Amino acid sequence: MELKNQLIKKSDYLWELPPHVKKGMKVPAQVYASRKILEEIGGDKSLEQLTNVAMLPGITKASIVMPDVHEGYGFPIGGIAATSWPNGGISPGGIGYDINCGVRLLTSKLTKNDLKGRGEELAKALFSRIPSGVGKGGNIPLSEKELDKVLTHGVQWALKNGYALEEDIDKIESWGRLDNADPGCVSEYAKNRGIDQLGTIGSGNHFVEVSYVDKVFDHEVARIFGLKEGQLTVLIHTGSRGLGHQVASDYMKVMIASMGKYGISVQDRELACVPFNSPEGQDYFRAMAAAANYAWCNRQVITWEIRNAWKDFFKGKDTRLDVLYDVAHNIAKVEDHIVDGKKKKLIVHRKGSTRSFGPGHPEVTDCYKDTGQPVIIPGSMGTASYVMAGTEHAMEESFGSTCHGAGRRMSCRAAQKAVNIHELEKELAERNIFVRAGSRSGVSEEAPIAYKDIDEVIEVVHQAGIAKKVARLRPLSVIKG
DNA sequence: ATGTGC
Numbered sequence: 001m002e003l004k005n006q007l008i009k010k011s012d013y014l015w016e017l018p019p020h021v022k023k024g025m026k027v028p029a030q031v032y033a034s035r036k037i038l039e040e041i042g043g044d045k046s047l048e049q050l051t052n053v054a055m056l057p058g059i060t061k062a063s064i065v066m067p068d069v070h071e072g073y074g075f076p077i078g079g080i081a082a083t084s085w086p087n088g089g090i091s092p093g094g095i096g097y098d099i100n101c102g103v104r105l106l107t108s109k110l111t112k113n114d115l116k117g118r119g120e121e122l123a124k125a126l127f128s129r130i131p132s133g134v135g136k137g138g139n140i141p142l143s144e145k146e147l148d149k150v151l152t153h154g155v156q157w158a159l160k161n162g163y164a165l166e167e168d169i170d171k172i173e174s175w176g177r178l179d180n181a182d183p184g185c186v187s188e189y190a191k192n193r194g195i196d197q198l199g200t201i202g203s204g205n206h207f208v209e210v211s212y213v214d215k216v217f218d219h220e221v222a223r224i225f226g227l228k229e230g231q232l233t234v235l236i237h238t239g240s241r242g243l244g245h246q247v248a249s250d251y252m253k254v255m256i257a258s259m260g261k262y263g264i265s266v267q268d269r270e271l272a273c274v275p276f277n278s279p280e281g282q283d284y285f286r287a288m289a290a291a292a293n294y295a296w297c298n299r300q301v302i303t304w305e306i307r308n309a310w311k312d313f314f315k316g317k318d319t320r321l322d323v324l325y326d327v328a329h330n331i332a333k334v335e336d337h338i339v340d341g342k343k344k345k346l347i348v349h350r351k352g353s354t355r356s357f358g359p360g361h362p363e364v365t366d367c368y369k370d371t372g373q374p375v376i377i378p379g380s381m382g383t384a385s386y387v388m389a390g391t392e393h394a395m396e397e398s399f400g401s402t403c404h405g406a407g408r409r410m411s412c413r414a415a416q417k418a419v420n421i422h423e424l425e426k427e428l429a430e431r432n433i434f435v436r437a438g439s440r441s442g443v444s445e446e447a448p449i450a451y452k453d454i455d456e457v458i459e460v461v462h463q464a465g466i467a468k469k470v471a472r473l474r475p476l477s478v479i480k481g
Numbered sequence: 482a483t484g485t486g487c
Contacts, residue, residue: 073482096482097482097483098482098483099482101482134483134484134485135483135484135485136484193483193484202482202483203482203483203485204482204483204485205482206482239482240482241482241483242483242484244482244483245482245483246483248482248483249483330482412485413486413487
């Protein structure tokens, strides 16, 4: 029987495959979805991948996917796998190729009216300042020694070198720095790919988008987040570029070659893992942390580029841009969670899943201690994005995690075939959305029809209580690779 | 995602 037909309803928004549906599953496989979202799930390998993850060494409580789930390398994208510390598995496939891919939202002092009729001009101005595209280098020349400092110190490096404001640091997940990072675990090849890419967007679904607050759902939380209807905001979506990609590739090979000696066999080579506390596991974790630090620095340098462009573009106005928050959605972290009533240290893999820590959590910065952390969910190109807040319920149910975006429903190839680029551009322009991109084929791959309905995805996680809606953003000017 | 893969 097809896996999808064996899903058991736990609630209106949570479904489960019990461990007996497939030999080798150690824990249940859970899917956060509405009936509508469920209709679009399972046309790819994502459910099979979800059950494979439930077989991982040390997997705890459940293998979980969010409503934005789709097929990925080994592990589904939109998933969480928590393994027991210190000897549960760590797997590069559970984090993904783009280590610390994530989003940052900047809030402005300006409104939609300040931009009136100049959306296209702003897209051009930002496009000329922020390098984008596959393999594209940037404007920040680094020596090998400086790159090692970026990898070790993360956003602290940016602060020291004039790319960050002191107050930015507090508004970044993990304060923009994982302290177990070790550049010595990152290959020379990976460093070469990253040495000239700091401050660049890349391609694929990465973008910089000027948007405005279209609707506030929770006025009290929005006030603390500094969000008001009509306000202009800037959303940055990018990761660790070629450097993180190479770290992932390097260690996937290491894991495949060495898992046998730890007696680990997996359903699919793409799930290759080793014990977290093995030498290979520790080397990967240190290299992953270094790549994560690079990604936070990358979003920080892009913030600096945007602040400069903003000052020039809106001359004579209040051009201040504050960081609301910066979240990682492809990362593994060692965290404490309550499992079966007991506190447990876990290795939490989030692959296309956003941390959603609730009020009062020690890892949430003081200014958000009453609201829970800001959770920023980008929609597909031309559709809404959401600001949400983390919840206590997420801590209890989903290892403090929620969704990360709309989630693909069409492959890039299928989207290329289905989308007429001229019509798409016309449609967006009619809605006053201006896209400036280096590659037209890249734009068709990111067309809204290639993605699920973001409003439905958000409704699922809101109703399930693993993040709550604060505000909705609508795009105006989009910069892509 | 990616100095893209069919």
